[in-house]
Amino acid sequence: MDQGKPIIEVENLTKRYPGRTAVDDVSFVIGRGEVVGFLGPNGAGKSTTLRILASYLPATSGTVRVAGHDVFHEPDEVRRRIGYMPENNPLHLDMRVREYLKFRSRLKGLGWRRGRERVDTVLEQCGLTGVSSRIIGQLSKGYRQRVGLADALVHEPDLVILDEPTIGLDPHQIRSVRSLVKDLGKRHTVVLSTHILSEVEMTCSRVLILHRGRILAADRTEDLEQRLSLGGQVVAEIEAPAAALMDAFRDLPGVETTDVQPLDGAYQRVTLSPKNGVDLRPVVFGEARARGWTLRELTRGRRSLEDIFVHLTRGKVKEE
């Protein structure tokens, strides 16, 4: 019956700590089935927002509803519906994996039989079956992260909240955790926080960019891609004289601006901006082939997260 209704509704949420405002008048809505990333540098207010959503901290003002229940007035109703993995994934390191998940399933109100079934399911789902009788403290960080995820999922929550799920992992572990999170999106609504841009691109359908407690931008990930792609700018590294490159590309249809910078040896870096979003990569490749130039790299120019922040905050300052 709740289908179609948003699972999270946040209105004018503010959280002040003595001497600083962590979250400043934030409003957003998250629909069922979305995978949403909170993106922002450290101290942007991501964790605080997630803690309020998980009904761990009270808000200073504003209202937060999860599945229609107020997080402050009906915390138990909210907690039953969310699986929350706090920052740094705290676990009881002295317990064994299965024992820990059973313990958590009991706390979350599952009966013995149902708890056992669910623990088996999440062990399987998170690839923990082989280590189910190991002591958590002796597991690698990657496995511990999976235990945290399994804990968040054990009571089949509608909403899964993950605070920095890949922090401190090695690249291999990051990859496996990301693919797990991506899978979650098929069955649950997922909200995660991160300060890594590529994580949001890989796992999320929508992104909220936070900076100093405010939402700077809320985009679908494709739109974020647009912001990032610098309007379709293309960068190529070609072995050719600079003047010849200038002549070749300047007057091509679809090219707005051309810039050539010398690199090592006879290579030059050519940066081209297109007119109205044309993809210039095939044009560059065709040109290089026709003239017999060696093309060693051809990429689209991208902004870094830092660039986006600078860009967005500059916009804000101008508006104000």
Add this chain to the structure above:
Amino acid sequence: MRAFPTLVLRELGMQFNSLTGYVVIAGVLLLTGFSLVDLVERIRQMPHEAPVTELFYQTAYFWLVVLLVSPVITMRSFAGEKSGGTYEALMTTPVGDWEVVLAKFAGAWLFFVLTWLPVAGVLLVMRQVTGEAALFEPRVVAVTFGGIGLVGSLFMSLGCFASALTRSEIVAAMVSFLFGIGLWMLGYRPDSSGLLPGWAAPALEHISMTRHMEDFSRGLVVGRHVVFYLTATWLFLFLTQRVVESRRWK
């Protein structure tokens, strides 16, 4: 209160999964052993008219054990979870504040009582060796253990309160030790200095744990002693619950 037994078992498990729990048990056994030697020495020196339990609880060992061991048992209950971060994971599950407070108290109290069980063994050995059944009346022993349980409930609730106040286990242990020894000293020979105003001595007498234990170890169940321990325990548990709840006021 569905999660209560699970939480109590977890508290007990935490004691037995770590070295601290075994150090506590070893410490109690060591001090109990010393007190046994002391006891045998006393019985040898003077004819014993009092029950052995009474002699036992009049030695300093008993209080040494209670005062030293209680902070170690309770220091981790809240502070350990806070510093390890698991507190956040616990408090975002649908369990109530009271459920958590009572479970932590119950787990600590059960462990405290468990550490004293070997003393029953010591008493049995004494009975076997001396063959004086009259010295070990079951009723006296039962009341004595009841007294230990009551003293334990006061110290465990106080320790839980101290642990809820801070994120540091060391600070929690020190605070609960200070509270504990302060409370105990208040009632330790309250009238000996002669400096107190007239009304103070009886009041302090009322909260004198050494006096209470003297009565319990004689097999006397005194109503006001029992009421004292139950209300004091309730008071500290209430304060603990308020501290736990306070995160929602901030």
